[in-house]
Amino acid sequence: REDGHFLYGFATEGERLAFRQLLKVSGVGPRLALAVLSGLSVNDLTQVIARQEVGRLTKVPGIGTKTAERLLLELKGKLPDAPVAAAPEAAQGDILNALLALGYNDREAAAALKQLPADVSTAEGIRQALRLLSRV
Incomplete structure (x- = not known):
């Protein structure tokens, strides 16, 4: 923004890339992106998106059904490559x-x-x- 500079730190490069992809989704700002990464690891987020699990995303504070569906739609195939486990039995x-x-x-x-x-x-x-x- 024009009125300030904000610095965000991440433990891994994957978290930083996921954060930047989350910011590209309309309606998602830095606060919500950080909430997603606090509630789900990058691997978990990748699996949630691959499996299209709206319910797990709505468990994150601040994310409703519409935002979760938008995240699933816009992030499909855009997150950093992470090992996605086979769907659980x-x-x-x-x-x-x-x-x-x-x-x-x-x-x-x-x-x-x-x-x-x-x-x-x-x-x-x-x-x-x-x-x-x-x-x-």
């Missing part, structure tokens, strides 16, 4: 959604999900994840 996705619905944030839920066996059922996975999260 149905049980893993259900466990993640259940933990998010119970009020855990994305990072807590993802950390618990990583500690679960790959072939766990939905019900047992939720039980185990809740046990893991209650220890923290």
